[in-house]
Amino acid sequence: MRILVVEDDDRVARGLVTALRNSSYDVCRVATAEGALRAPTADVVLLDLGLPDADGIDLLRRLRERPETAIIAVTARGEERERVRGLRLGADDYVVKPFGVSELLARIDAVLRRTRAARAGTGETAPPxxxxxxxxxxxxxxxxxxxxxxxxxxxxxxxxxxxxxxxxxxxxxxxxxxxxxxxxxxxxxxxxxxxxxxxxxxxxxxxxxxxxxxxxxxxxxxxxxx
Missing domain, CATH: 1.10.10.10 (Winged helix-like DNA-binding domain superfamily/Winged helix DNA-binding domain)
Known part of the structure; x- marks a missing residue:
């Protein structure tokens, strides 16, 4: 299971990558929107909305064009208005910093479960x-x-x-x-x-x-x- 971490803060990114790899996920990390668009397709994208080279919401719109990928917005923007906006634009879930690793892993599991169910409903099969x-x-x-x-x-x-x-x-x-x-x-x-x-x-x-x-x-x- 491949996860793409889009996070420009090196300290936060290192913690995320370590936790995910310890949970046996295949993890790729990039620090920019350009890097995210060039990265191989992932099962889940953990997307920081505060990126240095682009608005994270614009990147969310572009990543949403990949229907096989689930997107979890990971951000410090905790206002209800921002959460609703992100979800309406295609985020599958929204995690506000700071957050616990256990909570994040549970949310990843949940969006993957929903993605598998959606694929089953359309006749698309998950890989072995x-x-x-x-x-x-x-x-x-x-x-x-x-x-x-x-x-x-x-x-x-x-x-x-x-x-x-x-x-x-x-x-x-x-x-x-x-x-x-x-x-x-x-x-x-x-x-x-x-x-x-x-x-x-x-x-x-x-x-x-x-x-x-x-x-x-x-x-x-x-x-x-x-």
Missing amino acids: IHAGPLTLDPGSREADLDGTPLALPRKEFDLLALLASRAPAVVDRDTILDQVWEATWESSTRTLDTHIASLRGKLGGSGTVRIQTVRGVGYRLIARPG
């Missing part, structure tokens, strides 16, 4: 997800491990796809419950544990892919190169 010898195809909802198909019910597929798309980063329980079950109630945590146990049983025979528990946080998928 690879983690070592594990491949998951969101379009056909087929999973393959070491050349052997995996029979996965819908929620098991969604859970494994989330872990694989973020591997080897840890995905916290709240994020899993929100994205896979769209719930946070107490009983759903037991449902998560049950699905993790079932997936471990289906992955265990290969020895190449496993789900690790990170106590007090969540789970990570660890895969040997295929």
Whole structure:
């Protein structure tokens, strides 16, 4: 998953890039509007609206011409009028500085989820997800491990796809419950544990892919190169 960070403040940019790479995203950073327009297409753009060479709103309009890209405006402009303007011009979300890394990661996950849903509604399929010898195809909802198909019910597929798309980063329980079950109630945590146990049983025979528990946080998928 590729993220383009458009931020002219080196200190802020370094923090963003480090946090995103620690979460296993492929990150490219540019400091100008010109650099953003020349950069390779990304799945998500984190766009600072206060750029030195152009109005960030004008850049937002031009980036919005790329329908496959989600855009999150990251800016110090916190007034409601500015937020509404940015959203009406095509931003998928709006984060006001200063913000927490956890909040930003949650917003990235949310816009990616909405983007995938929109693609599904138009018949456009998301690309396959690879983690070592594990491949998951969101379009056909087929999973393959070491050349052997995996029979996965819908929620098991969604859970494994989330872990694989973020591997080897840890995905916290709240994020899993929100994205896979769209719930946070107490009983759903037991449902998560049950699905993790079932997936471990289906992955265990290969020895190449496993789900690790990170106590007090969540789970990570660890895969040997295929």
